[in-house]
Amino acid sequence: MTNAPLRIAVVGHTNVGKTxxxxxxxxxxxFGVVSSRPSTTRHVEGASIRAANREVLELFDTPGxxxxxxxxxxxxxxxxxxxSDGIERxxxxxxxxxxxxxxxxxxxxxxxxLQCDLILYVIDAQEQLLGKYKDELQILGYAxxxxxxxxxxxxxxxxxxxxxxxxxxxxxFHATINFDSVVYDANGEQRLFRQMQSLLSTHQDSLQLxxxxxxxxxxxxxxxxxSVVAKLIIDxxxxxxxxxxxxxxxxxxxxxxxxxxxxxxxxQQLLQLFHFKQSELNxxxxxxxxxxxxxxxxxxxxxxxxxxxxxxxxxxxxxxGAGVDLLTGGLSLGAATGIGALIGAGLSTGNRFRKxxxxxxxxxxxxxxxxxxxxxxxxxxxxxxxxxxxxGHASQxxxxxxxxxxxxxxxxxxxxxxxxxNPQWSGLDQHLFSQTITSPQALLKEIxxxxxxxxxxxxx
Amino acid sequence: MKTRPTFDNxxxxxxxxxxxxxxxxxxxxxxxxxxxxxxxQATIEQKILQRGRALGQPLFGKAISRTRYxxxxxxxxxxxxxxLAGMMAAASAFNTSREEVNIFSLMLALLxxxxxSLSWWFLSFLTTxxxxxxxxxxxxxxxxxxxxxxxxxxxxxxxxxxxxxxxGRWSFAVVSHAMWLFMLSGSLxxxxxxxxxxxxxxxxxxxxxxxxxxVSLAHALTWLPAKLGINVPDxxxxxxxxxxxxxxxxxxxxxxxxxxxxxxxxxxxIVPRLLLLELSFWRQxxxxxxxxxxxxxxxxxxxxxxxxxxxxxxxxxxxxDIKLPDAVKLxxxxxxxxxxxxxxYLGLDLDQCKTQWPPTGIDSDANLGITVDAQSQQxxxxxxxxxxxxxxxxxxxxxxxxxxxxxxxLKDIQGRQKGSLWLALSNETQLRQRLDDQEVLQRIGxxxxxxxxxxxxxxxxxxxxxxxxxx
Numbered sequence: 001m002t003n004a005p006l007r008i009a010v011v012g013h014t015n016v017g018k019t020x021x022x023x024x025x026x027x028x029x030x031f032g033v034v035s036s037r038p039s040t041t042r043h044v045e046g047a048s049i050r051a052a053n054r055e056v057l058e059l060f061d062t063p064g065x066x067x068x069x070x071x072x073x074x075x076x077x078x079x080x081x082x083x084s085d086g087i088e089r090x091x092x093x094x095x096x097x098x099x100x101x102x103x104x105x106x107x108x109x110x111x112x113x114l115q116c117d118l119i120l121y122v123i124d125a126q127e128q129l130l131g132k133y134k135d136e137l138q139i140l141g142y143a144x145x146x147x148x149x150x151x152x153x154x155x156x157x158x159x160x161x162x163x164x165x166x167x168x169x170x171x172x173f174h175a176t177i178n179f180d181s182v183v184y185d186a187n188g189e190q191r192l193f194r195q196m197q198s199l200l201s202t203h204q205d206s207l208q209l210x211x212x213x214x215x216x217x218x219x220x221x222x223x224x225x226x227s228v229v230a231k232l233i234i235d236x237x238x239x240x241x242x243x244x245x246x247x248x249x250x251x252x253x254x255x256x257x258x259x260x261x262x263x264x265x266x267x268q269q270l271l272q273l274f275h276f277k278q279s280e281l282n283x284x285x286x287x288x289x290x291x292x293x294x295x296x297x298x299x300x301x302x303x304x305x306x307x308x309x310x311x312x313x314x315x316x317x318x319x320x321g322a323g324v325d326l327l328t329g330g331l332s333l334g335a336a337t338g339i340g341a342l343i344g345a346g347l348s349t350g351n352r353f354r355k356x357x358x359x360x361x362x363x364x365x366x367x368x369x370x371x372x373x374x375x376x377x378x379x380x381x382x383x384x385x386x387x388x389x390x391x392g393h394a395s396q397x398x399x400x401x402x403x404x405x406x407x408x409x410x411x412x413x414x415x416x417x418x419x420x421x422n423p424q425w426s427g428l429d430q431h432l433f434s435q436t437i438t439s440p441q442a443l444l445k446e447i448x449x450x451x452x453x454x455x456x457x458x459x460x
Numbered sequence: 461m462k463t464r465p466t467f468d469n470x471x472x473x474x475x476x477x478x479x480x481x482x483x484x485x486x487x488x489x490x491x492x493x494x495x496x497x498x499x500x501q502a503t504i505e506q507k508i509l510q511r512g513r514a515l516g517q518p519l520f521g522k523a524i525s526r527t528r529y530x531x532x533x534x535x536x537x538x539x540x541x542x543x544l545a546g547m548m549a550a551a552s553a554f555n556t557s558r559e560e561v562n563i564f565s566l567m568l569a570l571l572x573x574x575x576x577s578l579s580w581w582f583l584s585f586l587t588t589x590x591x592x593x594x595x596x597x598x599x600x601x602x603x604x605x606x607x608x609x610x611x612x613x614x615x616x617x618x619x620x621x622x623x624x625x626x627x628g629r630w631s632f633a634v635v636s637h638a639m640w641l642f643m644l645s646g647s648l649x650x651x652x653x654x655x656x657x658x659x660x661x662x663x664x665x666x667x668x669x670x671x672x673x674x675v676s677l678a679h680a681l682t683w684l685p686a687k688l689g690i691n692v693p694d695x696x697x698x699x700x701x702x703x704x705x706x707x708x709x710x711x712x713x714x715x716x717x718x719x720x721x722x723x724x725x726x727x728x729x730i731v732p733r734l735l736l737l738e739l740s741f742w743r744q745x746x747x748x749x750x751x752x753x754x755x756x757x758x759x760x761x762x763x764x765x766x767x768x769x770x771x772x773x774x775x776x777x778x779x780x781d782i783k784l785p786d787a788v789k790l791x792x793x794x795x796x797x798x799x800x801x802x803x804x805y806l807g808l809d810l811d812q813c814k815t816q817w818p819p820t821g822i823d824s825d826a827n828l829g830i831t832v833d834a835q836s837q838q839x840x841x842x843x844x845x846x847x848x849x850x851x852x853x854x855x856x857x858x859x860x861x862x863x864x865x866x867x868x869x870l871k872d873i874q875g876r877q878k879g880s881l882w883l884a885l886s887n888e889t890q891l892r893q894r895l896d897d898q899e900v901l902q903r904i905g906x907x908x909x910x911x912x913x914x915x916x917x918x919x920x921x922x923x924x925x926x927x928x929x930x931x
Contacts, residue, residue, distance in 0.1 A: 015861040026771035036899040037906060038861040042780035047773045053501055058774070067865035069834045102864070104781045112778065126894075128811045131833020132865055156894070163813075217770075223756040269758055275765070441624065 005048060005058040006196070006203045009113045009145075012122035013136060014038040014064025017152040020181035021122055022047060022061050024392040025189070027275045032061055039064055044108050051210035060112055063105040068135035071106050075139060086142025090114065113140065117200060119147040125159040125178075129167045137171060146199040149176040150192070155183040175199065184392040186218050222389065223448065225273055226455055229381040230447035231427075232266040234440065237374055237419035239426040241367040251367050258428050259369055259377070266381055274388040368420055375408065385455050409450040418443060465509045467621070467748040468524075473512025475520045475617035477759050482613070487515055494766050505753060507767045508760060520614025527615030535635065539642045546646025554654050560661040560703065560710075563717060564674060567681070570647050570721075571729050574640055578732070581636065585629070621751060630744035637737040644729040651725065655718045661710040662717035663701050675699065685723040692720045800882070803851040804828050806840055806873075808866070810857055819855070828852075831869075841872055849878040857887045858903055858923070859894075862910045870914035883911050884924040 010018045019032035019041050026047050033040050042063045049057040065071075078092045090110050093100070097107050113119055119140055123133070140147060149168050154161045161178060168176050175195050179188045190211055197207045241255050369377075409415075418440075419425060425440055465473065480486055493515055497507045553569035554561060622631045654660075666674055675698055682692040693701070693716040700709050701717070753760065805822050807815070807830030818827040828844075831837045844852065854873070856866075874881060885907055891900050904923060911921045 014863050026773075028771055028773070031773055036861075036895055037902055038863055043776045044778035045773070045776045047771055049771045050768065053503065053768070060777070063780070064863070066863040067868055069837070069865055070868060073834070108778045127860060128813065130809050131836070132809075132863075135834065160811075217764075220756040221761060224758045224761045227756065228758050273758055273761055 003054070003206075005055040006118065006200065006206065007058045007060070007116040008118045008120055008196075009060050009062060009109070009116040010120045010122060011062050011109050011113065011140065012064060013068075013124070013127075013133060014066050015040070016064070016122045016124040016127075017181050018064070018122045019061050020392070021120070021150065021152060021179065022059055024181040024184055025049070025059065029276065039066065039105070042105065044112050049210065051206070051213040056206045056210045060116065062109045062112060065106055065109060065136050065139075067103070067106070068132050068139055071103055072135040072139055074100065074103075075142065086144055087114065090142055110139075110143070113143045113145060116145060117203070118196060119143070119145050121147055121149045123149055123151050123164060125151040125154045125161040125164060126156055128160055129164055134171065137173070147173065147175075148192070148195055148199065149173050151176060151178045152181055154178045155180045180392065182392045184390050186214075186389075189214065221273060222385075222455055223452055225270055225385045225389075226451035227444065227448040228266055228269050228273070229378070229385065229451050230444055232262055232381060233374065233378060233415070233447060234419055234425055234444060235427045236262055236369050236377060237416050237426075238422050238424075239369065239428045240423040255367055255369065259373060262428055263377055263380070267384060270381070270384055270388060274391070276388065276391070371413075371416065374416060378408070382451065382454055389455070409447075409454065411446070411450065415443065415447055465505075465751060465753065467751060469509050469513050470751045470753070471524060471614070471618045471621050472516030472520060473509055473753065474621060475524070475613040476512050476516040477757070478613040478617055479519065481759055487519070489515055497767050498769075504764050504768045505755065508753060508755075508763055511763075511767070516614070520612060520617070523612035523614035524618045527612075527618050531619070535638075538635075539638060542639050542642035543646035543649075546643035546648075547650040548646075549643070550647040550650035550654070554651070554658075554660070559659065560663050563662045563664050563701070563721070564666075564677070566721065567724060570644075570651070570725055574644060574729050574733075577636075577640065581633070585633075626750050627744060627747040630740050630747050633740035634737065634744055637733050637740055641730060641733040641737055644725060644733060648722065648725050648730065652722060655722070660714070660718075662713065662721075663703050663705065663710070665703050681724055681728075682720060684727050685720060688723075688727075690719060690723050691716055692723075693717055800851045800853065800880070802826075803853050803882075804847075805853050805855060806831065806844075808854055808856040808869070809860060810855065837869055837872075841876055844873060844876045847878075851880045851882065852877050853882040853884055855884045855886055856907070858885050858891045858900075858907065859887050861903060862907050864910075867910040867914055870911060870916065874915040880920065881916055882920045882922065883907070883916055884922055886925060888923055888925060 010022055012018050015036070015038040017034075019034050023029055023031045023034065026049065028047070031047060032045055041061055044063070045061045047059050047061070048055040049059065075089045075093055078096075079089050080092075084092075091114075094107060094111055097104075100107070121137065121140060127133075137147075149164075151161050151164055153159065165176050168174075175198075177188070177192050177195055179185070179192055193207050193211045193214075197204050200207075236259055239255075239258065241251055241258075422440065425443075476487070480490075490511075493511055497511060500507065502510070550570060553566050621627060664674055664678070675695075678693070678698045679695070685692045693713055697713040697716060701713055755761070755764070804826045805818055806828040807817055809832060810817065810830045812830060812832065815830070817830055818824070828840055829836065831840050852873070854870075870883075885904060888900065888904075891903060895903065908918070908921055912918060
């Protein structure tokens, strides 16, 4: 067992997505430069992945191999004695590097792989297995390092992944892994690490640590995302706006703005959680731009897309629900424990009822976000969370969001009812810490748990 | 290994969280602090706590101790009110127009409510889980907002931590048991004073209840004091203490009843509450050591990204020798392939499974095949070398990006070709499904670049959809 980080060279033909793969593995969309042009990366750049507080993997991005056919011919020519092995051939080549200046990119790769423990050979699964790729594999084989072929862009259709798998096996490469750098798959990543484990027994423990840490972090991330959405639902559902009579339109507008802002804040938080910079997401990628949704929440089209039926009473678009006047039966005595708690409950609920009676007296009315709005909010945020967790950090091609109607959690109406009865829970326009003090932890946990299942559920 | 924060450290960290969340940005000293923690060998929890202590102490230390002080004052006041309330309850219970007092109604007045609330506490304790417990929280928080006037995150976090899982139910228990303890003590003081300096006759009476039940109840009440060796009313005394009993009978039982009353207050009220208070204090202390940061909160996830980043770039270790050439600007590439007499066709790296080769309308004499590897390239070159002057049309797919290997091959062909040489770039439609317009133009430009470098005439490089797709 060793404590030194496992050194991995990420190599492959030019423009197969080596830097993209690294970005996704590193969860860092700033690593290197990615473009659809060949030979974008012309240097060797390193990055390390940590687990349990130490560096476990050291990965190196390399320039693409471009002319393996000629290089292989040179390497074989350099084999002066038939006994000289692959490493000797590579060393001979590197010694005479100046003679072959045109192969400076390949020289960088060869120099690097001799210092690494493992090679990840990245393949564009949309390509066919041409002679130049076979020659690349043969050259890499000269370095006598374990090699894992990684099929990139497997989620693009059509692709040749199956034929690659079969032909690689004929060339004696059996450890092939599908790992798309654009469409992220947490399980695929785990499979990659397991494959490394099976090839390198000396790094088994540290890879195990890494896999466990990544898995637990992934779960934490999902939990966090669901609690962010749950908080939004509680904030909006329990929000109440008091208006004087006759000023209902202005109130609606104000309420809509509040809800829009809250939704955008939530989207922003989700982007941040999944390590996506808001500025880098451009128009085609996501329906969210600069943390703001491109399609307005209150547009009728949004609702149609989400499959929410607009009830006959409501106007077109998600109308803000009618005012909820005096609430009855809002006292939650069940929570009060003991005399002391009764006093406490009396203090807060009494206060609330006083306000409501007061409002009634002054002919004011309350406005809340209606059920349609809340459903739309929920579905949009859930789809965003789902989308983000499958988005690779190298994603540049457009990803279409499937605004499929997700079924409402079964306790949905119960939650909304509870929220509506507790306007003090809303953190929408309360400043500083008032929200932290009143937010209902138990309900938040309950909603988060239900949403977590929703987020984890794979799209059929 | 799990790290458990100390209570104060936890409060400071949570206060900092509330503060930074509300401000929407990290505090001023944060970047410096985060950088210094980045290199240290500690778990993420330890790092977060260390950051919380270092940044939180100057911000919230004072507020927390102020809140603690105010809460103590408030509790003291509450307890004082409790003592007074207990005294008044006892005084009013003894305050009858007659000198005879009903022993059962007196007991009920002094201990009944206590018994009721104690049962409720037990019941709720047994039925509610720690995680769903909310009673104490609401209560403490109401007090916090009403009386401690804490607009500081520090004070609120302190109170909130005391009031929520896992400490909350025990904090609530401490306050509620202490309150009752002081009320009962107040009652005991008043009762003792009244019994010392005034004279009461103890009787019991009932209209509705079964007399035997009351007698058994009285017996039951005397059981524990009797075990402790205290002189309590015996069976005969209990039966005799009825309204209208002879004065000497009542006089004889006075002391025994008074003792029972005071000892009962102690045994059934004060001592159990005292024990429970002790227990709650102890459990509260234990629970304070069990507080745990919820690292799945978005705030902590973001902090983790800063303090223990998953990955880190280690920089460029082998510098580039050449720069990526600038993209070529193209105009008018879509010229149809002109009618070329007697041309031959050669496919470059075309997908043999997905391509129909030769293209439609090309007869086999004009077909030089597809080259996919070193051997076939070599074969084609020999073929071109040995053939007379004749036009050659190379067909390649825009789906693959050009590389230096291709550039070399084109150059080799150009050197051997005697007639005109054309390059038809195919599959543009398919490429447009993968890339956007800009990227497609760039791809075509890259092909242009290598073809021109190989010596092909610019006019002979053409984007042309060859009829090579299977029908």
